Amino acid sequence: MSNHPVTYQLEKKEKHTGARLGTITTPHGTFETPMFMPVGTLATVKTIAPEELEEMGAGIILSNTYHLWLRPGADIVEEAGGLHKFMNWDKGILTDSGGFQVFSLSDLRDIKEEGVHFRSHLDGSKLFLSPEKAINVQNQLGPDIMMSFDECPPYDESYDYVKKSVERTSRWAERGLEAHKNPDTQGLFGIVQGAGFEDLRRQSAKDLTSMDFAGYSIGGLSVGEPKSEMYRVLDFTTPLLPENKPRYLMGVGTPDALIEGVMRGVDMFDCVLPTRIARNGTTMTSQGRLVVKNAAYARDYRPLDEKCDCYTCRNYSRAYLRHLIKSNETFGLRLTSYHNLYFLLNLMKDVRQAIREDNLLEFKERFFEEYGYNKP
Numbered sequence: 218m219s220n221h222p223v224t225y226q227l228e229k230k231e232k233h234t235g236a237r238l239g240t241i242t243t244p245h246g247t248f249e250t251p252m253f254m255p256v257g258t259l260a261t262v263k264t265i266a267p268e269e270l271e272e273m274g275a276g277i278i279l280s281n282t283y284h285l286w287l288r289p290g291a292d293i294v295e296e297a298g299g300l301h302k303f304m305n306w307d308k309g310i311l312t313d314s315g316g317f318q319v320f321s322l323s324d325l326r327d328i329k330e331e332g333v334h335f336r337s338h339l340d341g342s343k344l345f346l347s348p349e350k351a352i353n354v355q356n357q358l359g360p361d362i363m364m365s366f367d368e369c370p371p372y373d374e375s376y377d378y379v380k381k382s383v384e385r386t387s388r389w390a391e392r393g394l395e396a397h398k399n400p401d402t403q404g405l406f407g408i409v410q411g412a413g414f415e416d417l418r419r420q421s422a423k424d425l426t427s428m429d430f431a432g433y434s435i436g437g438l439s440v441g442e443p444k445s446e447m448y449r450v451l452d453f454t455t456p457l458l459p460e461n462k463p464r465y466l467m468g469v470g471t472p473d474a475l476i477e478g479v480m481r482g483v484d485m486f487d488c489v490l491p492t493r494i495a496r497n498g499t500t501m502t503s504q505g506r507l508v509v510k511n512a513a514y515a516r517d518y519r520p521l522d523e524k525c526d527c528y529t530c531r532n533y534s535r536a537y538l539r540h541l542i543k544s545n546e547t548f549g550l551r552l553t554s555y556h557n558l559y560f561l562l563n564l565m566k567d568v569r570q571a572i573r574e575d576n577l578l579e580f581k582e583r584f585f586e587e588y589g590y591n592k593p
């Protein structure tokens with residue numbers, strides 16, 4: 218096992234659940250887990266400055282290989298000194314491999330053993346992404362953590378299709394490891410697939426853990442399946458992954474799913490939700506979702522969340538935020554995005570504290586009650 222540039226240190230297991238407290242060390246710093254990772258698809262966490270991400274406690278953010286490869290191009294990012302320099306962010310960066318984005322962005326695609334042929338969602342031009350290409354683009358972009366090139370099959374695909382897809386994704390993972398140019402400075406994660414089939418998840422995990430990855434992602438989830446289904450798959454998948462390496466559940470970010478994922482041993486999460494819903498004035502608060510552009514808040518001079526101490530909640534009222542969002546004022550997007558990111562990062566800080574105190578179950582019950590998850 219080569220000494221990876223990205224390492225996991227288990228600090229403590231929570232007494233009553235599968236939750237664990239840890240730290241992940243990368244060439245751009247160490248962060249505590251469980252951790253939520255803000256998404257910055259086009260090398261920016263929309264409307265938020267790096268200094269603001271730092272002040273709200275983000276230790277690592279995501280960017281997107283597919284999008285950056287198309288625009289501005291990996292060569293420009295590389296010439297600029299890599300993603301950290303390009304976007305003026307000196308903490309952790311993780312990039313996805315582009316596979317998921319190809320499947321979710323372009324309907325015209327053809328999956329072959331050598332890779333995926335598809336059309337650009339920007340100008341319809343013909344493109345081709347192979348495991349080698351996806352890895353080498355990530356080598357050029359320079360993130361601390363890279364993802365293998367995988368296929369995330371639709372959740373309702375047949376057993377035979379998923380079985381073939383898992384076997385190909387394992388072959389693609391092997392090819393990606395071979396093609397990786399900077400194994401000493403960039404950690405590469407394998408991505409476990411298998412949809413909802415336990416034997417295929419076991420096969421995928423067996424294949425990938427027999428290869429020397431720095432960490433493991435759980436893919437193929439949060440693609441429209443019921444949450445109970447996602448939790449069922451996690452119940453038998455996370456225990457298959459090594460305890461001494463990071464576990465990353467891809468595309469998960471609602472408060473309930475974050476807590477449920479942590480209880481099943483997941484360390485890292487990402488989701489576009491906080492900034493995406495902020496743009497239409499939807500915010501997450503300790504009392505549940507609050508759509509601040511609703512008329513109900515026109516004369517409501519309280520902060521978004523009385524229990525939140527973020528910049529938005531300390532300085533602005535619901536009435537002001539509603540006014541900005543209704544008027545399409547950019548500052549309104551910044552304030553709601555800031556609060557939503559702060560809310561999730563703060564939730565994970567509270568979850569880490571609950572793990573330290575071995576009372577994650579009580580924390581979950583209290584949080585679910587207040588957020589309104591228990592309402593019929």
Ligand SMILES: CNc1nc2c(CCNCC3CCCC3)c3nc(N)[nH]c(=O)c3cc2[nH]1
Nearest residue numbers: 258280281313317369436437438439467468
């Ligand atoms: C939202 N649900 C979901 N997302 C998934 C994602 C994307 C995770 N988020 C990436 C960031 C978003 C923009 C920049 C990078 C998945 N990615 C891969 N490679 N494989 C999955 O099975 C996979 C599965 C996923 N499910």
Ligand SMILES: [Zn+2]
Nearest residue numbers: 525527530556
């Ligand atoms: Zn706030």
